Amino acid sequence: MTQRLTIRRPDDWHLHLRDGAMLAGVLPETARDFARAIIMPNLVPPVVTAQDAADYRARILAALPEDMAFTPLMTLYLTEETDPQDVAAAHASGLVTAVKLYPAGATTNSASGVTDFDKVRGVLEKMAEIGCPLCVHGEVTDPEVDIFDREAVFIDRVLDPIRRAVPGLRVVMEHLTTADGVDYVKANAADLGATITTHHLIITRNHILVGGIKPHYYCLPVAKRARHRDALVAAATSGDARFFLGTDSAPHSDPTKESACGCAGIFSATNTLSCLAEVFEREGALDRLEAFASLNGPAFYRLAPNAETITLVKGAPVAFPDKIATGVGPVTLFDPGFPLHWRVER
Numbered sequence: 001m002t003q004r005l006t007i008r009r010p011d012d013w014h015l016h017l018r019d020g021a022m023l024a025g026v027l028p029e030t031a032r033d034f035a036r037a038i039i040m041p042n043l044v045p046p047v048v049t050a051q052d053a054a055d056y057r058a059r060i061l062a063a064l065p066e067d068m069a070f071t072p073l074m075t076l077y078l079t080e081e082t083d084p085q086d087v088a089a090a091h092a093s094g095l096v097t098a099v100k101l102y103p104a105g106a107t108t109n110s111a112s113g114v115t116d117f118d119k120v121r122g123v124l125e126k127m128a129e130i131g132c133p134l135c136v137h138g139e140v141t142d143p144e145v146d147i148f149d150r151e152a153v154f155i156d157r158v159l160d161p162i163r164r165a166v167p168g169l170r171v172v173m174e175h176l177t178t179a180d181g182v183d184y185v186k187a188n189a190a191d192l193g194a195t196i197t198t199h200h201l202i203i204t205r206n207h208i209l210v211g212g213i214k215p216h217y218y219c220l221p222v223a224k225r226a227r228h229r230d231a232l233v234a235a236a237t238s239g240d241a242r243f244f245l246g247t248d249s250a251p252h253s254d255p256t257k258e259s260a261c262g263c264a265g266i267f268s269a270t271n272t273l274s275c276l277a278e279v280f281e282r283e284g285a286l287d288r289l290e291a292f293a294s295l296n297g298p299a300f301y302r303l304a305p306n307a308e309t310i311t312l313v314k315g316a317p318v319a320f321p322d323k324i325a326t327g328v329g330p331v332t333l334f335d336p337g338f339p340l341h342w343r344v345e346r
């Protein structure tokens with residue numbers, strides 16, 4: 001008997017769409033399966049003001065194929081010059097859903113990020129007052145700190161002090177990669193949530209480094225050892241409403257990844273739901289996939305879940321393309337390293 005699973009249409013609470021020809025190439029890969037996504041603002045130059053967000057939103061909608069429905073939920077890139085009133089107005093009008101904090105230099109296109117956290121305190125206080133969530137790339141940039149420890153150190157040195165200094169601030173720890181992060185979320189109240197990516201539920205650092213260096217498994221925060229991956233799987237499949245899907249699908253063209261200094265980012269929009277169904281099935285948690293992919297995110301963001309549903313069907317292994325063609329070159333699709341049997345019924 002064919003196995004079928006019908007769930008509310010999912011959303012992606014952490015997505016990179018880029019701009020121009022890359023945007024046009026990757027947007028359908030997300031819009032095919034997802035109703036909404038939180039759109040990351042790390043363009044070059046970044047999406048800093050409400051006007052930038054309005055313009056970017058218009059470019060996304062213009063790139064959307066006519067037969068697809070998709071709602072981009074816009075974010076602003078927090079800088080030391082961000083104006084609290086601009087944020088408040090953009091949030092009140094519905095243009096902007098959240099603000100994104102990048103520690104300066106922590107990841108791809110983060111040069112305009114925050115160095116001195118005292119300088120953004122006024123914005124954070126305004127956000128706490130109006131209920132605008134802060135999405136956080138949670139890694140310290142201190143060159144003395146080992147790259148595998150940067151998330152855990154960030155929690156102690158930066159995140160916990162910010163949350164104590166600005167009570168009531170609603171925070172999403174983006175792309176959680178450690179058991180330390182899972183424990184920190186669990187130890188706190190409902191004003192703290194976390195996104196977990198598809199790939200961090202599957203790969204460990206061995207995937208990047210064993211048998212040759214694999215640039216398409218390199219992302220930030222970098223995948224950790226198996227114990228951490230397993231803690232993420234347990235959190236995602238637990239049904240705990242504080243954990244929800246943010247794919248962090250982050251396209252880079254192949255030449256920029258397959259390089260002596262390859263870019264960080266894994267592109268997973270196309271096969272994410274098939275990967276997730278496989279992971280949740282293996283954990284005996286298929287009945288909790290809907291919470292993770294379709295219910296917990298909207299609840300955190302105080303939005304209604306999508307009214308429409310999608311149906312996943314299990315059958316013979318599904319063939320996904322190795323690469324997506326875009327106007328700026330091929331983008332390699334995330335390879336989970338095991339066959340995928342679930343596909344979204346069209």
Ligand SMILES: NC(=O)N[C@@H](CC(=O)O)C(=O)O
Nearest residue numbers: 016107108219220250264265
């Ligand atoms: N995750 C990544 O490795 N890369 C992201 C940036 C980010 O989310 O940190 C990107 O923009 O390419």
Ligand SMILES: [Zn+2]
Nearest residue numbers: 107137174220
């Ligand atoms: Zn990030």
Ligand SMILES: [Zn+2]
Nearest residue numbers: 016040248250
């Ligand atoms: Zn990201």
